[in-house]
Amino acid sequence: xxxxxxxxxxxxxxxxxxxxxxxxxxxxxxxxxxxxxxxxxxxxxxxxxxxxxxxxxxxxxxxxxxxxxxxxxxxxxxxxxxxxxxxxxxxxxxxxxxxxxxxxxxxxxxxxxxxxxxxxxxxxxxxxxxxxxxxxxxxxxxxxxxxxxxxxxxxxxxxxxxxxxxxxxxxxxxxxxxxxxxxxxxxxxxxxxxxxxxxxxxxxxxxxxxxxxxxxxxxxxxxxxxxxxxxxxxxxxxxxxxxxxxxxxxxxx
Amino acid sequence: xxxxxxxxxxxxxxxxxxxxxxxxxxxxxxxxxxxxxxxxxxxxxxxxxxxxxxxxxxxxxxxxxxxxxxxxxxxxxxxxxxxxxxxxxxxxxxxxxxxxxxxxxxxxxxxxxxxxxxxxxxxxxxxxxxxxxxxxxxxxxxxxxxxxxxxxxxxxxxxxxxxxxxxxxxxxxxxxxxxxxxxxxxxxxxxxxxxxxxxxxxxxx
Numbered sequence: 210x211x212x213x214x215x216x217x218x219x220x221x222x223x224x225x226x227x228x229x230x231x232x233x234x235x236x237x238x239x240x241x242x243x244x245x246x247x248x249x250x251x252x253x254x255x256x257x258x259x260x261x262x263x264x265x266x267x268x269x270x271x272x273x274x275x276x277x278x279x280x281x282x283x284x285x286x287x288x289x290x291x292x293x294x295x296x297x298x299x300x301x302x303x304x305x306x307x308x309x310x311x312x313x314x315x316x317x318x319x320x321x322x323x324x325x326x327x328x329x330x331x332x333x334x335x336x337x338x339x340x341x342x343x344x345x346x347x348x349x350x351x352x353x354x355x356x357x358x359x360x361x362x363x364x365x366x367x368x369x370x371x372x373x374x375x376x377x378x379x380x381x382x383x384x385x386x387x388x389x390x391x392x393x394x395x396x397x398x399x400x401x402x403x404x405x406x407x408x409x410x411x412x413x414x415x416x417x418x419x420x421x422x423x424x425x426x427x428x429x430x431x432x433x434x435x436x437x438x439x440x441x442x443x444x445x446x447x448x449x450x451x452x453x454x455x456x457x458x459x460x461x462x
Numbered sequence: 463x464x465x466x467x468x469x470x471x472x473x474x475x476x477x478x479x480x481x482x483x484x485x486x487x488x489x490x491x492x493x494x495x496x497x498x499x500x501x502x503x504x505x506x507x508x509x510x511x512x513x514x515x516x517x518x519x520x521x522x523x524x525x526x527x528x529x530x531x532x533x534x535x536x537x538x539x540x541x542x543x544x545x546x547x548x549x550x551x552x553x554x555x556x557x558x559x560x561x562x563x564x565x566x567x568x569x570x571x572x573x574x575x576x577x578x579x580x581x582x583x584x585x586x587x588x589x590x591x592x593x594x595x596x597x598x599x600x601x602x603x604x605x606x607x608x609x610x611x612x613x614x615x616x617x618x619x620x621x622x623x624x625x626x627x628x629x630x631x632x633x634x635x636x637x638x639x640x641x642x643x644x645x646x647x648x649x650x651x652x653x654x655x656x657x658x659x660x661x662x663x664x665x666x667x
Contacts, residue, residue, distance in 0.1 A: 310469075
């Protein structure tokens with residue numbers, strides 16, 4: 210399937226009820242919800258689902274969440290961060306229990322997606338929980354017999370706020386084709402030998418790939434982060450059409 | 463259709479009277495989130511031109527100064543993004559699609575569909591009926607100020623009654639076409655028309 214050969218009329222992506230199989234605390238502000246879908250025909254790494262909550266008076270709230278699990282897994286993992294005054298995130302983090310039903314539909318989106326068959330190399334740049342759709346790409350990549358060269362530049366406020374840290378470290382150990390760089394913007398251990406401070410042009414230049422390698426970039430994070438990183442990459446001479454972005458959160462503007 | 467299951471422990475935040483202006487599945491924001499498929503292009507108005515095309519032929523072309531000299535319209539509208547946020551009473555200034563047609567001497571649109579072409583290769587398709595009669599403009603100012611690059615500046619299409627991806631950022635060309643063709647998001651899983659009141663978010667909705 211290529212992204213442009215879809216016919217105009219597709220069947221509706223129907224709402225379905227998933228069963229919560231497990232809830233994993235990832236950091237103090239982030240949990241992963243592991244769902245058993247009623248009916249799932251697979252997804253591309255990078256796609257999202259819509260969640261719909263319904264109150265007893267019929268009031269509803271919908272939000273989109275990226276899928277963190279790879280297509281090879283039968284259960285769907287959604288990773289949710291607490292949003293200030295967020296009615297859906299606070300429900301998912303504080304109220305939802307294992308065994309509950311959760312209404313959702315998906316998979317959605319065919320731009321911010323990658324799979325082994327699309328080639329690379331790929332350079333993934335995450336700000337905070339922007340790691341989620343990129344994690345689906347890395348988990349998918351790891352299951353391939355010949356993983357495509359990849360690098361992940363992951364910016365977080367502190368070590369404690371890095372989501373999936375153990376899994377990422379394990380993944381990078383013993384995989385010469387995966388480069389993993391953490392940038393800690395606020396707090397770092399005194400012996401920290403990763404990047405200190407925000408992602409900058411020098412870090413992008415040394416941790417991504419050379420222009421001649423034609424890397425594909427996937428950048429996901431808060432708006433300011435994605436704006437900053439994508440314009441630095443354009444300045445470094447990378448092809449703007451090879452830079453795919455997904456932004457979330459307020460702009461402050 | 464089956465009633466959706468009640469989410470155990472989810473409390474209603476039904477709000478009035480703004481809720482009346484909220485299409486299904488949307489929530490109110492006072493912020494102005496940014497969503498784009500790629501980097502924000504660096505566009506200088508000195509190099510900027512915008513064109514109106516019929517098939518391969520040019521109906522009109524304007525530099526920034528020429529475009530700024532066209533009749534200006536200001537509208538206050540609610541905008542609805544497919545990612546679920548709605549922002550009420552936003553104020554936009556620019557050139558209405560109706561005025562653009564008049565300026566090139568057209569009494570009625572020559573074709574039934576339009577493709578909007580933008581910097582960065584983004585496109586979106588629209589029926590002409592959704593652009594005429596005051597329904598759309600090419601906006602260059604937001605809340606009285608020049609439109610910021612992240613929000614589509616210097617000029618974006620504004621079609622507020624459809625989901626906001628139809629209001630293409632960094633607009634450079636409007637091309638009339640006799641038959642409908644899907645644009646960028648429309649060929650990547652999003653609905654071809656995008657009416658927020660019918661919740662036409664994705665293919666098949």
